[in-house]
Amino acid sequence: MPLSRQNSGIYQVLRESALLLFQTTVSQEFLHSKVYWTTVDLKAAFRMSEDEEKVKLRRIEPAIQKFIKVAIPTDLERLRKHQINIEKYQRCRLWDRLHEEHINAGRTVQQLRANMREMEKLCLRVRQEDIPVLQRMINPIKEEASTAIKDFLQLHSESAEELKKQLKGQEDASLTRSATLGQETLYNTEVKDGSQSLIQISSSCLPEIPQEENAAESWESLEGDLIELNQLVTEFSLLVCSQQEKIDRIEDHVNSAAANVEEGTKNLGKAAKYKLAALPVAGAVIGGVVGGPIGLLAGFKVAGVAAALGGGILGFTGGKLIQRKKQKMIEQVSSSCPELSHQSAKKSS
Amino acid sequence: MSAVPRSYNPFAEDEEEDVLRRSASTADSTTRSLSLLYESERIGVAASEELVRQGEALKRTEQMVDKMDQDLKTSQRHINSIKSVWGGLVNYFKAKPPESKPEQNGAPEYYANSMLKEAMMSSKEQESKYQESHPNLRKLDNSDNDFNKADLVSSVQRDAYPKNQQLRAYHQKIDTNLDEMSSGLSRLKSLALGLQTEIEEQDDMLDRLTKKVETLDVNIKNTDRKVRQL
Numbered sequence: 001m002p003l004s005r006q007n008s009g010i011y012q013v014l015r016e017s018a019l020l021l022f023q024t025t026v027s028q029e030f031l032h033s034k035v036y037w038t039t040v041d042l043k044a045a046f047r048m049s050e051d052e053e054k055v056k057l058r059r060i061e062p063a064i065q066k067f068i069k070v071a072i073p074t075d076l077e078r079l080r081k082h083q084i085n086i087e088k089y090q091r092c093r094l095w096d097r098l099h100e101e102h103i104n105a106g107r108t109v110q111q112l113r114a115n116m117r118e119m120e121k122l123c124l125r126v127r128q129e130d131i132p133v134l135q136r137m138i139n140p141i142k143e144e145a146s147t148a149i150k151d152f153l154q155l156h157s158e159s160a161e162e163l164k165k166q167l168k169g170q171e172d173a174s175l176t177r178s179a180t181l182g183q184e185t186l187y188n189t190e191v192k193d194g195s196q197s198l199i200q201i202s203s204s205c206l207p208e209i210p211q212e213e214n215a216a217e218s219w220e221s222l223e224g225d226l227i228e229l230n231q232l233v234t235e236f237s238l239l240v241c242s243q244q245e246k247i248d249r250i251e252d253h254v255n256s257a258a259a260n261v262e263e264g265t266k267n268l269g270k271a272a273k274y275k276l277a278a279l280p281v282a283g284a285v286i287g288g289v290v291g292g293p294i295g296l297l298a299g300f301k302v303a304g305v306a307a308a309l310g311g312g313i314l315g316f317t318g319g320k321l322i323q324r325k326k327q328k329m330i331e332q333v334s335s336s337c338p339e340l341s342h343q344s345a346k347k348s349s
Numbered sequence: 350m351s352a353v354p355r356s357y358n359p360f361a362e363d364e365e366e367d368v369l370r371r372s373a374s375t376a377d378s379t380t381r382s383l384s385l386l387y388e389s390e391r392i393g394v395a396a397s398e399e400l401v402r403q404g405e406a407l408k409r410t411e412q413m414v415d416k417m418d419q420d421l422k423t424s425q426r427h428i429n430s431i432k433s434v435w436g437g438l439v440n441y442f443k444a445k446p447p448e449s450k451p452e453q454n455g456a457p458e459y460y461a462n463s464m465l466k467e468a469m470m471s472s473k474e475q476e477s478k479y480q481e482s483h484p485n486l487r488k489l490d491n492s493d494n495d496f497n498k499a500d501l502v503s504s505v506q507r508d509a510y511p512k513n514q515q516l517r518a519y520h521q522k523i524d525t526n527l528d529e530m531s532s533g534l535s536r537l538k539s540l541a542l543g544l545q546t547e548i549e550e551q552d553d554m555l556d557r558l559t560k561k562v563e564t565l566d567v568n569i570k571n572t573d574r575k576v577r578q579l
Contacts, residue, residue, distance in 0.1 A: 013365065013513055041541040219375055226382045226530075229537075233389040236544075237396035240403070247403050251410050254562075258413045261420045261569070268427035268576070275431055326430065 287315025
């Protein structure tokens with residue numbers, strides 16, 4: 001009999017360790033969903049910068065149909081079989097087989113969840129307008145899956161109660177702790193789509209007592225996801241870095257172009273002013289040329305000379321008036337540019 | 350009845366050691382992954398800073414392009430006045446160019462996405478933790494762990510209690526690491542969301558900029574032609 005007591009002690013140890021590991025599994029499941037959604041978001045951010053367009057429902061429909069008609073029903077079927085087996089073993093009190101069955105059922109639930117995620121991923125790629133149609137397609141299978149999982153979990157909790165009776169008091173504490181942890185994960189998970197509720201339900205799969213391999217497996221997949229995430233982030237930062245160079249070049253070009261255009265405009269302004277300067281002189285010459293012959297025709301030499309001078313002065317004043325008007329206009333036009341107005345101010349002073 | 354428990358007996362010993370070993374490796378693995386996560390966070394923050402700077406550069410470019418547009422209109426009027434005296438007078442009757450616009454944009458304030466900024470702030474606080482978890486800095490800890498483990502393995506007694514404690518310690522460590530990882534991941538997620546909105550905005554800005562630059566290009570060519578014809 002001391003031998004059996006020792007054995008039960010060791011058995012106890014194993015159970016304890018299994019329960020502790022189960023807690024970690026629960027956290028891992030939570031992390032799984034977090035990692036998944038972060039990856040999805042990062043990929044979406046990636047795609048934004050690559051300008052990928054969302055696709056029509058029709059293109060993805062065959063894949064979604066495959067999920068709805070084949071993958072998920074298979075998992076549900078397997079789940080039902082596990083249920084039956086668990087009940088049978090519970091009745092016959094074959095604890096080790098029951099234990100195995102629990103593990104297998106856990107694996108099936110994970111698979112089911114993975115399939116739902118894949119489907120969700122596909123759904124994300126659909127265009128906005130097709131989403132209601134998509135929802136209608138998916139909802140029946142979602143309902144079915146959620147009810148199946150609920151039933152299964154109920155059964156699970158019952159059988160776990162049975163198993164629990166085999167153990168001593170310490171495990172109660174750890175089980176309740178894992179219960180609260182499960183609750184926390186339920187509340188903290190952010191819901192994006194309806195299928196998230198399924199993930200929540202499967203996260204609350206508390207009474208399962210997995211062996212270490214299960215935890216190690218899920219940990220390995222999580223680790224793989226994290227590594228992928230890290231790579232993704234690194235790639236992203238590299239992209240941003242390479243863009244930096246292009247943007248710098250763009251800015252340089254635009255700046256030099258702006259400087260050139262400014263200079264060109266100033267030169268044009270100057271040219272316009274020089275042209276105006278010619279006006280009074282031209283006016284004077286024309287006036288003199290016109291006035292002179294008129295005066296001479298009139299016959300009076302002095303008057304002729306005076307007329308020539310007067311005509312010259314008239315022409316000069318007229319040209320000057322026009323010049324002033326134009327200068328005003330040019331200044332108005334150039335005052336839009338602060339540097340040009342500075343220059344013209346300098347000139348006038 | 351005793352047959353069933355006995356079957357566990359020979360395996361139990363090995364299994365326990367196996368369990369210990371596996372827990373140790375898992376604990377190490379979680380630590381490494383945690384440091385990886387912090388590194389990703391850091392890289393993400395750096396990338397988002399660069400992105401914000403690029404956004405500012407784009408904004409400045411847009412302003413330059415607007416300015417050039419203005420200048421081109423000015424030079425057009427000059428050309429008109431040079432071409433003919435009457436053309437210059439016509440300018441007098443045309444509408445004045447809008448002067449107020451360039452003065453408003455004198456001091457540009459680039460409003461980076463608030464979401465992104467918040468995410469960056471929270472991630473920057475994790476700098477110290479990153480230092481802690483970096484693999485190069487943690488070698489001191491690992492040697493201690495190995496020492497403890499060697500002690501236990503050498504013990505002859507099949508007393509389950511100390512091993513259990515060791516196991517508990519490992520599991521607790523894994524748990525804390527996982528908790529930290531989950532919070533790190535949520536921060537990373539908010540960072541990613543902020544980046545997404547930022548990139549969307551910059552995308553729009555780039556489209557606008559492209560259009561403006563194209564029209565500007567055409568205008569410049571026209572003006573050039575006219576000047577040559579003078």
